[in-house]
Amino acid sequence: MGNLIKCPMCDKDISPNAISCPHCGEPMKLQQEKEVQVIENPTSYNLILESTSQAIKAIKLIREVTNLGLKEAKDITDKMPCTFMFNLDIAKANSIVSRFKDIGAVVTILGDNNTFVKPTYVAKDNLIKCSNCKSVNCNKISGLSKAGSVGLWGIFSVGKLNKTWECKSCGYRW
Structure with missing residues (x-):
């Protein structure tokens, strides 16, 4: 009982290894996916928007390609470099990169053998x-x-x- 911690939401004692509070559901820490084993030849690719000279055209193209809303597309251009498309085959990734090059944006292709562990759950204060x-x-x-x-x-x-x-x-x- 000596190593229990207090939940910041309900102030009850919980295990320090708990992902969320069993009493109120407050998330304690991020769950992370396990790393994917490295494959010699990548089968899927991610696109990263590095920079752009024409933000409005880039936002329009991001919305067209990803079916995201205006706010999400603007957030991608504001937080460059940002990964905005996941798990694409090489032909589709190259066609999208060429469309971005036409408007003056720099987009890089990252194979899945260079993937990083990304959080599956983002805790919010009012969740x-x-x-x-x-x-x-x-x-x-x-x-x-x-x-x-x-x-x-x-x-x-x-x-x-x-x-x-x-x-x-x-x-x-x-």
Whole structure:
């Protein structure tokens, strides 16, 4: 019991090796994927936007190629160098690189034998997470929903009245 730490969210004792708090679901540290074994001939490639002289044209091309929104495409151009496409075959990667070269952008191709470990989960301060299935697909149970439940089911709806959140993935309420 001497090596337990306090959860920053609920102040309960938890293991220092815990990925998330078992009581409130607060993430403790990033989970990381295991490194992929190095392959001699890469089978998939990633594209990295190094620099561009025409940011607006680069944003338009990023949106066209990746189907991202305006904000995400702008974030890519603001945070150069940035990897913006993953797991492409060499023919598609070369065609996309040539399109970027036409507008004056520098894009490099990185084979999957040079991949890095990237976080699979990014912790946010205001993240609500289901303690049952660890999903972030959660909604707050509204007062109108609680009142409708009482009107329809009466005393049998008491289980919903004292709950605040509901997971849309597994249906768990807490």
